[in-house]
Amino acid sequence: MSARSLTDKLKDKLIQQTLEHKLKNAAATQVKSVNPLQFTSEKPAIPEHWYRFDKQPNFLQMQIIQKGGEKFGLDNPFFRVHDQLAGATTEIAGIQYINFASYNYLGLSGDPRVSLAAKQAIDKYGTSVSASRLVSGERPIHRELETAIANIYGVDDAVVMVSGHATNVTTIGHLFGANDLILHDELIHNSSMVGAQLSGAKRLSFPHNDYAALDKLLNEQRHAYEKVLIVIEGLYSMDGDVPNLPEFIAIKQKHQAFLMVDEAHSLGVLGDKGLGIREHFSIDGKAVDIWMGTLSKTLASCGGYIAGESALVEQLKFFAPGFLYSVGMPPQVAAPALAALTILQQEPERTERLKHLSNYFLVKAKAAGINTGLSQGVAIIAAITGSSMSAVRLSHALFAKGINVQPIIYPGVPEKNARLRFFICCDHTEAQIDQTIEAYCQAM
Numbered sequence: 001m002s003a004r005s006l007t008d009k010l011k012d013k014l015i016q017q018t019l020e021h022k023l024k025n026a027a028a029t030q031v032k033s034v035n036p037l038q039f040t041s042e043k044p045a046i047p048e049h050w051y052r053f054d055k056q057p058n059f060l061q062m063q064i065i066q067k068g069g070e071k072f073g074l075d076n077p078f079f080r081v082h083d084q085l086a087g088a089t090t091e092i093a094g095i096q097y098i099n100f101a102s103y104n105y106l107g108l109s110g111d112p113r114v115s116l117a118a119k120q121a122i123d124k125y126g127t128s129v130s131a132s133r134l135v136s137g138e139r140p141i142h143r144e145l146e147t148a149i150a151n152i153y154g155v156d157d158a159v160v161m162v163s164g165h166a167t168n169v170t171t172i173g174h175l176f177g178a179n180d181l182i183l184h185d186e187l188i189h190n191s192s193m194v195g196a197q198l199s200g201a202k203r204l205s206f207p208h209n210d211y212a213a214l215d216k217l218l219n220e221q222r223h224a225y226e227k228v229l230i231v232i233e234g235l236y237s238m239d240g241d242v243p244n245l246p247e248f249i250a251i252k253q254k255h256q257a258f259l260m261v262d263e264a265h266s267l268g269v270l271g272d273k274g275l276g277i278r279e280h281f282s283i284d285g286k287a288v289d290i291w292m293g294t295l296s297k298t299l300a301s302c303g304g305y306i307a308g309e310s311a312l313v314e315q316l317k318f319f320a321p322g323f324l325y326s327v328g329m330p331p332q333v334a335a336p337a338l339a340a341l342t343i344l345q346q347e348p349e350r351t352e353r354l355k356h357l358s359n360y361f362l363v364k365a366k367a368a369g370i371n372t373g374l375s376q377g378v379a380i381i382a383a384i385t386g387s388s389m390s391a392v393r394l395s396h397a398l399f400a401k402g403i404n405v406q407p408i409i410y411p412g413v414p415e416k417n418a419r420l421r422f423f424i425c426c427d428h429t430e431a432q433i434d435q436t437i438e439a440y441c442q443a444m
Contacts, residue, residue: 065409068389074396077407085110088427090404097404098432100422103297105379106268106350107427108340114300121335129328134317137328145338149293149305152267152275152341154285158307159316160337162329164264164294165191167304170322171292172229172260173198175315181225183217185209185232187239189262192231201229208236208374211247218255228257234266234277238413238421239373240380242270245281249288260290268298269379274344274351298344301337303329354379354426357433361424364437373419381422383440391418397443403436 049055069076083091087107090099108114121141131137142160149158161167172195176182180201184192187208196203202225206214214230222228230252232243245261252259263276271279276293278285285291291307306316316323344350355378362377371384385391388409395407398420409418422436 065388069392072389072393074392075399077392077395077399080404088425088429088432092404095402097399097402098428098436100403100405100424100436102425103265103423104300104425105298105354105423106274106340106344107425108298108343108350109300111300111340111343113343114336114339117335117339118332121331125331127332128330131328132324132326133328134324139328139331139334141331141334141338142329145334145341146305148338148341150307153278153291153307155291155307156310157313158291158305159313159323160295160303160305160329160334161323162303162326162333163322164296164302164304165194166322166326167294167306168192168262168292169195169198170320171290171306171316172196172231174320174322175199176201176227176229179225180227180229181221182229182231183214183221183257184230185236185243187236188231188233189237189264192260192262196231201225208239209241209243211244211251214248215251215254218251218257222255222257228255229260230257231260231262234261234263235269235378235380236374237265237380238408238419239382240375240378242266242277242280242376242378245277245283245288249283252289258289260292261288263291263293264304265297265380267293268344268351269354271351273348274298295333295337298340299337300340301333303333303337350426354424357426357428357430358424360430361422361433361437364433365440368437368441370437370440373417379424381424383420383422385418385420386416388415388418391420394420394440394443398436398439401439401443403439405436 049057053059066076080092083094086099086102087104087110088099090097125139125141129137129139133142146158146160149160150156161170168189168191172182172192176199178200180199182196182199182201182203184196184203184205185208186205193203204217204221206217218228230248232248235242248259261277267276268274270277273279289308290312293305295301295303295305306313318324358379358381359377361381362372362375365372365381365383373382373384375381385394388407391407391409395405398405405420405422407418408421413419
């Protein structure tokens with residue numbers, strides 16, 4: 001055997017030994033890194049809050065708030081039972097209160113004509129239509145109400161749904177998808193945000209009522225998406241302020257986007273005749289793509305609606321899950337809404353009086369040094385207290401003085417913006433407002 005072949009064999013053996021050594025080390029390392037539980041029947045413990053409601057963060061947070069209130073001798077201000085109709089006044093546990101905690105802006109819930117419409121609808125159609133409207137739940141009262149709503153906005157058609165919250169969720173969730181963009185005011189209602197989340201679209205907020213910031217966002221983002229939706233409200237329920245609708249329309253036209261206006265609180269409140277933000281700004285109803293509103297406030301009933309062009313409404317009727325797979329609106333819910341809408345148009349003095357009283361409250365509150373935030377004196381007046389505990393304490397103190405007003409606390413609003421929220425009704429009196437402002441200042 002030559003010296004060269006012997007050297008080659010020694011090299012091959014050395015390489016083989018080195019390789020075997022590396023493989024042994026690698027195997028040993030793998031064994032060390034294996035979870036020992038893989039070789040046993042033991043499994044890691046499942047955290048309690050994954051399978052118990054009483055261990056979930058929201059419930060625990062609620063308990064902390066309730067115990068904090070008990071510590072300071074404060075009753076729970078929520079879920080109080082009203083014994084009768086709640087308007088400018090109410091009765092709780094047999095005691096009369098001045099009431100600032102209901103959306104009965106024009107006093108139409110409890111109006112004999114509205115109540116009669118509900119009773120007559122029950123006599124004619126029963127208490128349920130017993131099916132989705134698509135299959136066999138359609139009744140004449142549905143189309144009468146929808147036609148009346150469409151006429152209010154000067155658009156082609158409208159569709160009513162059994163829940164105001166679900167109206168936003170199913171409309172936004174159905175119309176938009178993963179390739180789209182939804183831009184909304186930072187103070188938009190929860191229902192719009194849930195609808196945006198359901199849609200799978202990209203969701204971005206812009207500073208409250210800041211149309212210039214919206215325009216900038218669209219300049220940056222518009223061409224990266226297919227459909228784009230802008231969502232604002234006609235009257236913001238936490239602050240009582242109104243957006244500059246003409247500016248938002250101009251921006252939506254510039255960027256070829258859809259504009260949706262939630263009129264839950266503005267119908268019956270804004271405009272000379274109470275026809276909403278469209279009338280307030282003298283806007284053509286067709287300049288807004290999607291008009292949304294609720295039947296539970298000015299219209300003294302329950303549910304929501306969408307108004308706009310026929311292509312929008314027909315699509316929702318046949319494809320939006322919240323309408324397609326839901327029972328039709330009960331007749332005793334549709335009929336009073338239609339009656340209230342008729343009275344709204346026949347008696348504009350109700351809206352006029354509401355505006356007067358709202359402004360009266362705002363002026364008096366500011367003069368008393370109450371922080372009313374962004375409130376413009378239209379149906380909703382905020383009294384910002386600065387902390388959740390102070391808001392609950394003030395609500396409790398006013399309740400003891402015969403005034404019912406609810407606190408809005410964290411997480412409904414940021415902790416530093418906790419407040420009392422006063423809803424004004426056209427049936428309130430200046431004397432009741434004076435009494436309330438005086439009691440508030442004494443409680444402070």
